[in-house]
Each structure stands twice: as structure tokens, then as C-alpha cells.
Amino acid sequence: RSRRRWLRVVRVLDEFEETASTPVGRLRQVVDAMAVEMHAGLASEGGSKLKMLLTFVDNLPDGSENGTYYALHIGGTNFRLLRIQLGGQRSILGHDVERKPIPQHLMTSTSEELFDFIALSLKEFIERNGNKNNQVRGKDLGFTFSFPVKQTSLSSGTLIKWTKGFAIQDMVEKDVVECLQKALSRIGIDMNVAALVNDSVGTLALGHFYDKDTVAAVVIGTGTNACYLERADAVIKCQGLLTASGGMVINMEWGNFWSSHLPRTSYDIDLDAESQNPNDQGFEKMISGMYLGDIVRRVIHKMSLESDIFGPVSSKLSARFVLSTPSMAAMHEDDTPNLSEVAKILEDSLDIYNVPLKVRKLVVKICDVVTRRAARLAAAGIVGILKKIGRDGTAGITSGRVKSGKSGKMRRTVVAIEGGLYTSYTIFREYLNEAVGEILGEEIAPFVILKVMEDGSGIGSAMLAASNSSQG
């Protein structure tokens, strides 16, 4: 009898593993789909699930920026305040960062409440950090706002929709900078929002500040997104787009990418249906930190219903988000011989007690399947961007024929990456790096460098405020 119930559970695992598998052939299909969707999103408004938003950033920082600048970053679990001093010649003389969790109730309240909280936090931050070393106080503010925004200039744009659990209805379609600027005057802060940027754009800016071969940036934290430097004339939906540099950074909003080649399981379908934004952000829901733990929770729940190897079905197993991604990562990376960390987290997060070692190993395996798929899909997305801009070694498609000019034409290409999932979850990072190499092949892979940009989204936005300062 006990053998039979074990087999039932193994069947659940096998089926999950099979449906979620990401052999390199499938990843290449995802690469192609990403490049195709990018084209479609640039061709016409609404042409793809990828919004391919204009950012009005046409010049990335080059290291010559000078002075003191502030930045605010909102977009996930933590709200961040930053202050940087730039000294020209690619040097950052100093920077302070403060993180504050956003009170849960503010994520679904009113825009005034949210922005008053932000403005007040900034005021306190300036008072604490403002006059160190008798620095002249900076007046220009970079604002990193990591939600889909339709920009009308570098310093204005309206919110398209919320993601990642935020839901403040009165803000949708409002000008985000205006909301902030008004709160700043309510609180009595004399500052000018010089740049409104998405987190991935900030990351790209910092990447470029250090290394001019940086052409794209990816954020993988609570949510996920990417941006890259495109030729202005490739933005077909915006005829006659002229920029001084001939380029334009495009915010892909890749969390919303979708393709039939994505290995979707029944757990993904349920997670989506029960989410605050069903049929939305499909790629993000397979990849990012907000969701991975919850996918694992769903698989364990299914097993627990099929068999009693986890003991009586814990009621926690049907509660969304009780297993966080950091807890899941801790189970995955448990290196104690008897997996005592796994046992502890099963108890603490899921009320599951006294499971044998064999079952704990099974849990680690589930974490592995979920994380491996996420990391490999993100890798395919990255190579998709490189393919779109002719940096994946296949040198684009001319008259329907793939040119085989391989590494001879390949240029050094840097992709800036940040976000807690990539920086703090070692196995995730390793899987992602490995998959990029696997997809590109050993001839091309050495030309592509993934560089971590710690706090890039905030620092980069302060830099963009610097290069677009109203004070000249």
C-alpha cells in the first residue's frame, strides 16, 4: 500500500517535470518567439503582448556626470531612497541607499496616501543624509517606477496598469510624475522630478555608465522586466522618431510576454486564474520571485491530495503565497545531510510535520524543477533580445536566409542584470548563466557578458536625472 501511494506521488512529479521541461530546442523556440514579438510590438501599438514602450532615454550616462542627485524607487516589496555624488570620469564618490518595506495596505489604498508616504520618507531621508560633507543639496530627482507606464517625455507618463500585487484604481491612466510632484509640494520638498524611468532602464543606465558595450538590462526580483537600446528608425509604430543619438531605449515590459512554446503546467494555469491579474504577465508568473514559491506550494498541495506522504492535508497548502520564494530557495539550497532546513520550513510555512528524508528530497526536487525552468526561460528571453539586435551570432536574417557569419562579426556585448532572485539565489543564477551559454553555443557565448548591477535601477535613475538636469 505504501509503495502504491509513493508511486502516485512520483507520477505527479514526473508529469510536472515533463510538462515544465526546457530542453535547448524548446528554449530556441522561445528565443525566436521573443524576437518575433519584439518586432510586432515595435511595428504597431497593440501589435503584441510585448508593449515595447518608448522611454525617451536616447542618451545613456557615459561617466562624465557630476554633482549630487537623489532617486526614489518603487516597484516591489521594498521602497528605496538613494542619494549619489558623481565626480565625473566614471566615478561615484559616494552613495547612500535606504530600503523600507511598503506597508501592505498602501499597495491597495489611494494614490495620495501612497505618494504622501513616499514624499515623507524622502523628507526624512534628506534630513538624515542631506548635509554630509557640506555637499550642495541636489535638486534633481530620478524616479524609478517599475510598472508599465506610457511615457510622453522623459519626465512624464501615465500608468497603464498595476502588476505585482499593487492595485490603486484611482491611479490608472494618471500621470505618475504629477502624483509625486504634488505630494512633494504637499510635504514641502523643493525638488524636481527630472527623469521617470522603469527599473530595467535604471539598470541599463548604470551598466552603461561603467561599460559602454552594455546594450540591454534585465531585472529579476519580485517581478521581471527588460529593456534594451534600439535604433530609433526601427520603432516603426512611431514614424519619424528623431533622437540626437539615433537610438532609443525600449522598455519591453517582457513580464507580459507570451508564446505557445512556453512550458505551461496546470499549476501555472491555476496560479494565473487565482491571481489579481488573470491572463496578464504570463512570463512573469513563470519566472519571478513573487510566484516561484507559490508554484512549489501548489505541487506539494497536489501531492498531498493524491497521497498521505505529507500527513493529513495541511490547510496552509491551499493558502496563496504562504511559501515565499526565499523560503523555497532555502529549501533548495539546504546542504545539511538530513535536510533539516527543509523540515523546518515545511513546518514553519506549511504546517507539515515529521516527513521522512525521502519526502524532503522530493520537495527539493520540486524546487529544482520550478527554479530551473524559470532561470532557463529568462535566459531564452535574454538571447531573444540579442537576436533582435543582431548580437546573438546569427547576424540577422537577410532575405529569408540566415547568414552564417559567426564569431567573426560578433561584438563584445554586455547585459546588465539585477534583482534579488538573480543576485541572492545562487542556483537560479547558475542555471540562468549556464542556459545562456547553452543556447548561444561555445563559439558565441564568450562575447556575451552578464554583469550584476547592484542597486542599478535606483542609481541609474539618479544618473539619468543628472544627465537631464533642469539646472544644466
Ligand code: ADP
Ligand atoms: P524588488 O522587490 O524591488 O523586485 P529585489 O530586486 O530586491 O526587489 O527582489 C526581491 C525579490 O527577490 C523578493 O521578493 C524575492 O522574491 C526574491 N529574493 C530575494 N532574496 C532571495 C533569496 N535569497 N532567494 C530567492 N529569492 C530571493
